Amino acid sequence: MKFNTKAIHGGQKPDKAFSSVMPPIYQTSTYAQAQPGKHKGYAYSRTHNPTRHALESAFASLENGKFGLAFGSGLAAIDAVLKLLKPYDEVISTSDLYGGTYRLFTNIYKDFGIKFHFVNMEEAMSIENYVTSKTKLIWIETPTNPMMNIIDIEVIADIAKKHSILFAIDNTFATPYLQTPLDLGADIVMHSATKYLGGHSDVIMGALVVNDEELAKQLYFIQNASGAICGPQDAFLVLRGIKTLAVRMQRHCENGAAIAKYLASHSNVKDVYWPGFDNHPNHTVAKSQMKDYGGMVSFTLISETYETAIKVLENLRVFTLAESLGGVESLVGHPASMTHGSIPKKDRESLGIVDSLIRLSVGIEDKEDLIEDLEQALDF
Ligand SMILES: *Cc1c(COP(=O)(O)O)cnc(C)c1O
Numbered sequence: 001m002k003f004n005t006k007a008i009h010g011g012q013k014p015d016k017a018f019s020s021v022m023p024p025i026y027q028t029s030t031y032a033q034a035q036p037g038k039h040k041g042y043a044y045s046r047t048h049n050p051t052r053h054a055l056e057s058a059f060a061s062l063e064n065g066k067f068g069l070a071f072g073s074g075l076a077a078i079d080a081v082l083k084l085l086k087p088y089d090e091v092i093s094t095s096d097l098y099g100g101t102y103r104l105f106t107n108i109y110k111d112f113g114i115k116f117h118f119v120n121m122e123e124a125m126s127i128e129n130y131v132t133s134k135t136k137l138i139w140i141e142t143p144t145n146p147m148m149n150i151i152d153i154e155v156i157a158d159i160a161k162k163h164s165i166l167f168a169i170d171n172t173f174a175t176p177y178l179q180t181p182l183d184l185g186a187d188i189v190m191h192s193a194t195k196y197l198g199g200h201s202d203v204i205m206g207a208l209v210v211n212d213e214e215l216a217k218q219l220y221f222i223q224n225a226s227g228a229i230c231g232p233q234d235a236f237l238v239l240r241g242i243k244t245l246a247v248r249m250q251r252h253c254e255n256g257a258a259i260a261k262y263l264a265s266h267s268n269v270k271d272v273y274w275p276g277f278d279n280h281p282n283h284t285v286a287k288s289q290m291k292d293y294g295g296m297v298s299f300t301l302i303s304e305t306y307e308t309a310i311k312v313l314e315n316l317r318v319f320t321l322a323e324s325l326g327g328v329e330s331l332v333g334h335p336a337s338m339t340h341g342s343i344p345k346k347d348r349e350s351l352g353i354v355d356s357l358i359r360l361s362v363g364i365e366d367k368e369d370l371i372e373d374l375e376q377a378l379d380f
Pocket residue numbers: 073074075076098100101141145170172173191192193194195204205206
């Protein structure tokens with residue numbers, strides 16, 4: 001099955017009870033048993049819920065994986081992966097990392113005796129220098145937030161395989177429409193389904209997809225034992241969102257490209273970070289591992305002051321200033337004061353997150369309206 005078809009039918013069959021085309025919302029905590037332990041495969045909704053199962057099958061289908069798991073948030077999904085580890089285990093990760101992931105690693109799991117190495121993953125080969133006999137997990141994002149760096153997934157997968165290390169990738173920015181990391185050798189794909197998979201800024205949800213049965217068993221055990229599941233109503237919303245993922249992504253990519261090119265030609269704009277440009281440092285890798293370049297675009301201003309950036313944000317009318325990304329509506333964020341505000345200024349700037357950096361999650365509105373909005377906001 002190809003992607004558009006999978007987005008609509010993947011892992012889903014008409015419901016057994018009344019053949020409803022959409023899976024019903026099984027809003028129940030428990031299920032009647034004929035005798036103790038004799039039931040239809042569903043005993044308690046933390047462990048099993050038919051609406052969640054339909055969504056988990058859809059996740060697996062989209063990522064070309066065998067097993068899908070849904071969680072109450074993206075961070076709950078990452079948390080479940082970290083629970084595969086034991087004290088003294090080591091993790092190698094990117095320095096360009098979603099802030100919440102960094103906080104979970106360093107403020108919670110570090111205290112449980114897990115050691116984290118953060119490396120500059122643009123030089124993918126350098127990660128091998130950090131591998132020790134205790135390295136159990138490599139965790140990456142690509143494209144990265146907010147600098148839009150691209151990491152060669154196959155190169156990292158080869159290093160991970162060579163040393164028998166689990167390789168997990170946060171595929172939130174790309175979505176399975178743009179890249180399917182399991183096909184490139186990753187062991188675990190993670191999503192904040194809050195973003196593009198849900199797609200409508202109305203739900204918080206996380207996902208994991210794996211191929212290995214033993215790994216899946218361990219993760220299902222953690223999902224049930226720790227209990228960070230999502231509810232059936234949210235599962236339904238994300239199932240509905242996924243049906244339009246392919247068409248939304250087409251428009252996100254089209255609008256993202258138009259806006260990146262427009263910004264690059266603007267006299268008040270300094271740098272534009274978008275992997276579709278020929279001169280993007282990782283353009284060749286992006287071109288080979290991604291189907292298109294997505295709807296995330298970051299840029300800096302000629303005027304480098306914090307005040308000018310804030311003025312541009314205040315001037316925008318169609319773009320809404322808000323945390324998050326990946327919804328149908330265009331959002332704008334200021335990484336230096338929002339997502340990366342807790343990182344000391346010097347460290348932040350060494351990653352490229354200067355005061356004038358603005359991040360756009362380009363939505364699926366008419367691109368002419370989005371460009372007109374940017375035009376008036378950049379007139380300073
Ligand atoms: C939002 C996000 C997360 C965290 O997901 P939640 O659903 O907010 O818990 C993780 N990784 C990336 C790349 C994100 O954008």
